Amino acid sequence: MTTPxxxxxxxxxxxxxxxxxxxxxxxxxxxALGAEVLMLMRYxxxxxxxxxxxxxxxxxxxMHMSFRIGENTIMASDGRCTGKPNFQGFALSVTAPTExxxxxxxxxxxxxxKVEMPLTKTFFSPRFGMVVDRFGVFWMILVAA
Numbered sequence: 001m002t003t004p005x006x007x008x009x010x011x012x013x014x015x016x017x018x019x020x021x022x023x024x025x026x027x028x029x030x031x032a033l034g035a036e037v038l039m040l041m042r043y044x045x046x047x048x049x050x051x052x053x054x055x056x057x058x059x060x061x062x063m064h065m066s067f068r069i070g071e072n073t074i075m076a077s078d079g080r081c082t083g084k085p086n087f088q089g090f091a092l093s094v095t096a097p098t099e100x101x102x103x104x105x106x107x108x109x110x111x112x113x114k115v116e117m118p119l120t121k122t123f124f125s126p127r128f129g130m131v132v133d134r135f136g137v138f139w140m141i142l143v144a145a
Contacts, residue, residue: 013073014092015076016075016076016085016137017085018076019080019082019084019086020058020081020083021078022062022078023062024135025135025137026067028135029069032105032111032133033105033108036068038065038066038067038068039065040065041065042060042061043056043061043063044059046063062077062078063077074092085135085137086136087136091130091138091140092140093139093140094139094141095142095143095144096141096142097143099126102127102129102143103127106131109133111134112133112134113131113132114131114132115130115131117129117130125142125143125144125145126145127141128140128143129142
């Protein structure tokens with residue numbers, strides 16, 4: 001078995017396609033989690049024309065962005081602007097420093113979303129819960145034990 005020479009944890013980053021709701025999502029994450037935009041490029045600012053079949057209905061939509069939550073960088077786009085983001089098969093996990101912060105994050109993400117598991121004490125954490133936010137992104141919030 002071969003081992004990569006670089007650290008793979010630096011090579012893997014989440015990339016979220018909000019299908020036309022990217023700016024709305026980042027504003028929500030700013031309020032909920034203190035997200036900070038690192039870079040944002042709109043389709044109209046691209047140095048190359050859009051690939052056939054990838055032209056957005058609005059050139060002001062987000063072609064690519066990166067934002068930071070804590071020490072983690074997440075990339076995002078409006079994608080093809082279908083208006084129907086579809087996030088399945090994964091969750092973003094946030095480890096809060098305190099139970100109060102876990103409550104704050106959880107409640108903020110649940111606003112307009114759906115609680116899958118209320119924030120509660122578990123065998124592995126004093127506070128753990130799962131929520132799907134208003135954009136369909138699945139989050140797990142916990143406090144390290």
